[in-house]
Amino acid sequence: MIIAIASGKGGTGKTTVAVNLALAWGAPVWLLDCDVEEPNAHLFLRADSAQQEIITVPVPQVDMARCDACGECSRFCVYHAIVAPGTKPLVFRELCHSCGGCARVCPRGAITEVARRIGVIETSEVEGVTLVGGHLDVGVAMSPPLIRAVKARIPHDGVALLDAPPGTSCPVITAIRGADAVVLVTEPTPFGLHDLTLAVQMVGALGLPMGVVVNRVGIGDNRVHAFCAAHHIPVLQEIPDDRRIAEAYSQGIPIVEALPEYRALFRQLAESVTALCAARRFVTQGDGHEHRGGGETELRPLNPATGASTTEGANANVRV
Amino acid sequence: MKLAITTSGETVDAALDSRFGRAPKFLIYDVESGAFTLLDNAQNLQAAQGAGVQAAEHVARAGVDAVITGHCGPKAFRVLSAVGIKVYTTDLPTVAAALAAFKAGSLSQAEGADVEGHW
Missing domain, CATH: 3.30.70.20 (Alpha-Beta Plaits)
Structure with missing residues (x-):
């Protein structure tokens, strides 16, 4: 099971969600830091030693x-x-x-x-989490080859969480392609909604099931929720705007360690994303071929189970 | 002797464009006859990468002996040097002013790139 954690806007909490989801998973899990231009999961999952491979x-x-x-x-x-x-x-x-x-x-x-x-891949083990992080060398302009190298470490069985780069361009598509589901992290602000809209179009074009995590609930407005409802995109979890979370973050401490009362929230999220992946598998097996619609440029209501629109087509607009 | 001068316009009175790789056009000027032709570079304006390299190939195929522009990046300079095209940089405002300065011998030849790529 491969779950990608992405966002249109940067700084919405992708790594926070990925790290805490990994720690709260309750079983061994792989966390792949695909944000190779500025990897940061290792700041929260600190290992004494890491194995290094030159890519x-x-x-x-x-x-x-x-x-x-x-x-x-x-x-x-x-x-x-x-x-x-x-x-x-x-x-x-x-x-x-x-x-x-x-x-x-x-x-x-x-x-x-x-x-x-072009860079290195560091692998370490922290509390049941196998962290694989790509670190692109300074001055290297193209990150997709390193992202592909990180993804090549995904085990055949088991659970892999991919921390994707922000945005909607080639590096993100390289990171999320092939995932069983995509979790889009956003914040309830106009900027958050604007970039979420782009991210939803991107994930829809790839035909992947998706759900949204709204971070810092309490700031901004309710337009992100209204958007998700209108487009039948499940809101998988809400993380409140809690100053203590920001304080823990600033010290590199995962939320579930600094504030154990949030462990249940991330456990619930683990169950929701597992259900999202299961829905896709059912559909894939059920009609004998995968729904890989794409190439669409306008936003249309998506099937929440598969993320695919009813339009079939090649991913002509997605170049990686 | 043929010169390529970067410009956004279509005559010698037009503005000199300070970019080489992403200049809209090159005015190819024959020093002996005073005649000129225009070489379009619009394709490179959109290029994510490699604009300087491609522009340098472009003017090399046009058979010029020297380039007059505002700035020249490292990749373009390497291609131009390989084929023996001289590079003159100037902040003069128009093609005509740059040509006059070139003819008067007051433009200095660049010995290397004067800006980073994607400046």
């Missing part, structure tokens, strides 16, 4: 003695990562998407692929 991507290296400056590699590369303006090629490794095409099209076999480091 690399393949990039081209040109043997200039073999190269005859034919320019085939440059004509192939739509990302301009290998450029031969009438000369032997120049390689811009940071623009490379690691497709390997340049090495294949080179008629002289002058291009080989070499490893370029």
